[in-house]
Amino acid sequence: MAEPIVQVRNVTKIYKRDTMDIPVLQNISLDVPEGEFLALMGPSGSGKTTLLNLVAGIDRPNNGSITIAGSDISKLNESDLAKWRARHVGFVFQFYNLIPVLTAYENVELPLLLTHLSKAERKQHVEAALSVVGLADRMKHYPKQLSGGQEQRVAIARAIVTDPTIIVADEPTGDLDRKSAEDVLALMEQLNQEFKKTIVMVTHDPQAAEKAHKTRHLDKGELSQN
């Protein structure tokens, strides 16, 4: 059997708020095989976003290890971790988080600015990513000229433009109407099935979770099998 692409081992995360320690994750272990579409569900404050942030390398565990595609990211320094994120992670946020002064094209191009690709090569990649999300005709539009669903699709294009190892999505449909949410979920399903992308998605929405191959529940910092 192939090694899981995501290996979370005995991870504990404790936040400090003033003098108080707030344990969020307690001794969590999780494997995600390559090509998996995993949904993480749980009530607010259960630690699912924290787990997602740890997997994406934007937060660090207090204990345990997180290995993605063979790299133990919990041991990387800030600079190496930033490079690792640029290369291996595509992040989709609940509120899209596009840069308002940049066009759809420029937003999608952002992660490619950290690569050694030429301008022509970047153009090729951006156009391909925007075509995948069905917004090739909106590349000169600014975020405020797009609907919520379209903004999220641009954000997905930004997440996939570097062809990352995994895509992590934090409530990607949380700010969308039902129709737009279905479009976004269909797109994520397409990325998983057609482009074989490994996706870890946090969601509250059972309908969104249905699109995933597997759902894991987090409650009070502990992970349970669905």
Add this chain to the structure above:
Amino acid sequence: MKILKLIIKNVFRHKLRTFLTILGVAIAVMAFGLLRTLITSWYAGANAAAPDRLVTRNSVSFIFPLPLSYRDQIARVPGVKSVTYENWFGGVYIDQNHFFARIACDPKTMLAMYPEYVLPPDQLAAFEKERDACIIGQKLADEYHFKIGDIIPITGDIFPGQWQFVVRGIYHGKTPSTEETTMFFQWDYLNEQLLKTSPTRANQVGWYAVQVNDSKDAARVSDAIDALFANSSAETKTETEKAFQAGFISMSSAIITSLQVISYVIIGIIFLVLANTMIMTARERIREYAVLKTLGFTTKHIVGLIFGESLSIAILGGILGILITFPMAAFFAIGMQSFIPMFIVEPETLLLAGTFAIAVGIISAIFPANRAMSMQIVDGLRQVG
């Protein structure tokens, strides 16, 4: 270079705020430039002084006169090339607000000693010929629309009475830094009037201007002149023209120091204006910085964005400020030419203003950059933009 586009777009994200900040920096740079120009103009007379000219005055004070009889004795001192004499006349033209220097002189020797005052030969001849003739600088003529043949009435204060002078010449400065705002008239005219009205004040001069053969010999000649009149009723103090001018400037040193302090306070104001903008900007964009970090941008990139934006605003404001300094300085030069004959913006002033603008741009970015550097991504993403 790849984030340059983002820096430029960020600069103009809040157009009104950026415009007002740039304008604030520009006005401060201009004010700094004008104040520094005022200070350098104050020193311009001393800096323009000829090294081979000395001034001999009463050792007690400039306001006490010296006997005219000293002229020939000074002329005989070895190393002296020529001697002329002058008197500060004072007086009021129209009212106290219409100030310009009025000096009684010996036309024959004065213009020979000051070749920087250029006067056509026919006008010089007319000046020498008529007792009540005067010559005026071109700027003074322009300001009051004086022309040759006009009569300038002056109410005397140091030398009481109603005086009238006929304009017989208009001199030009040989270089742009030569003053053109003085009225010179014949010392003989003043002396003749004093002989009639106040004989005890006649045959006295305000100071002697002494030209030496060799400027390196100035110290020895100065000592020799002062030694001549030691223990007399009117002892002298001889110094270089530059030192003489500097002595005048030192009388207003408190004003100059105040101007210098104010000019640096203005730099502080630029800093506060720009720092405030940058702190607001960085606070608003914390979430975006977190997003950029999530995408793989490093702290170095984020710091580059903040410094780039701050420097862009400071440089734009600095350039605009320097550009508007020139017309404002020209405006001031016209308005104050009687008081400050040479109001010229020096390249050093512009360099200093530009340097301060850039320094302010860098310093203003330090606090927000430090905040962005210490920001954790997860904290930044929670920030409501």
